[in-house]
Amino acid sequence: MTFDAHQRQRTVIDQMGREVSFPYPPLRIVSLVPSQTELLFDLGLQKQLEGVTKFCIHPPNARHTASVIGGTKNFDFAKIKATRPDLIIGNKEENYQEGINQLALQYPVWMSNVADLPEALDMIRRIGDITSKSRIAESLASAIQQSFDKLLLPTPPLQAAYFIWRKPYMVAASGTFIDDMLRRAGFRNAFAHVGRYPEVTSEQLAKASPAHIFLSSEPYPFGEKHVAEFQEICPTAKIQVVNGELFSWYGTRLLLSATYFQKLQHARGLE
Known part of the structure; x- marks a missing residue:
């Protein structure tokens, strides 16, 4: 040096x-x-x-x-x-x-x-x-x-599962930055009782029966083609591909996150 x-x-x-x-x-x-x-x-x-x-x-x-x-x-x-x-x-x-x-x-x-x-x-x-x-x-x-201080949140928060991987299915659960972002976006993590990034089965997802399922654009590149796959498991859930960067990048990309979360709420008719 x-x-x-x-x-x-x-x-x-x-x-x-x-x-x-x-x-x-x-x-x-x-x-x-x-x-x-x-x-x-x-x-x-x-x-x-x-x-x-x-x-x-x-x-x-x-x-x-x-x-x-x-x-x-x-x-x-x-x-x-x-x-x-x-x-x-x-x-x-x-x-x-x-x-x-x-x-x-x-x-x-x-x-x-x-x-x-x-x-x-x-x-x-x-x-x-x-x-x-x-x-x-x-x-x-x-x-x-x-x-984030200006972010308006629905009450009560709606239950959501946030998927980061496929084959095997993996979700972001408690203790993660994504979990904190979900809460700030107005959602309650369907797998909050599990730590970090657990694998989940189709049966576990069906039992949890979240109102919303978010498919992250990263690290697994979920796309619209995967929506039907999850709809079969949870027929009543609202399923959406979301911008993973705005949920998981903890640097200056956060400048865009609150506005995105507000639009996400509007898109789901939460306000």
Whole structure:
């Protein structure tokens, strides 16, 4: 690790409670998470961003202005080394512990841990702080908070199941960021009694009998062709393909989420 004349050593605690020491402000950054890559661009750090994952699709030029260093769960360590990072930014859930541990032996690795909106806003502010972009980060976080504060919710909340995978069926359940977004969007998770991302059978879905079934556009690319499949299992449910990014990306894409949730309610006649 080398220092520019304008850098100094700084030590902070990340969202996982880990102590991280790095050259401040970092001039060469690698992002291991798509939603945080978008945040870094929105903070005006595109020139400092040296490495991103193959899933970093926002903004569209992200993978052209920085090196692609593999996926979120299979890093290309040689490509990361070639970027000579001052700081690597990852996430507890989206990245794999073995890979993070290996990187942390050689580089400063700052980790986020986001399971709800307050933690997402804290992440945005902290990344702003460690990259010398606190003012912009505070403005973004405040705008996101204000958009959610204005969100009108139906009473009582309607039960919904949120599917992220097919063959096997998997849902987002309690303890996930998606679960928090569902609640803020005015829905009660049909699988709130189960932890994280469980597999569910057709029989379990039929027994739960949710009023709404949301088929996420990611990570599995659900489309309209899958609606009939779920309609057979739950004939009375209202089934919709939803924008997975607006339910699961916890960076600046959240600026679009509250408006999307309001439109989702209108589309379902909830207001």
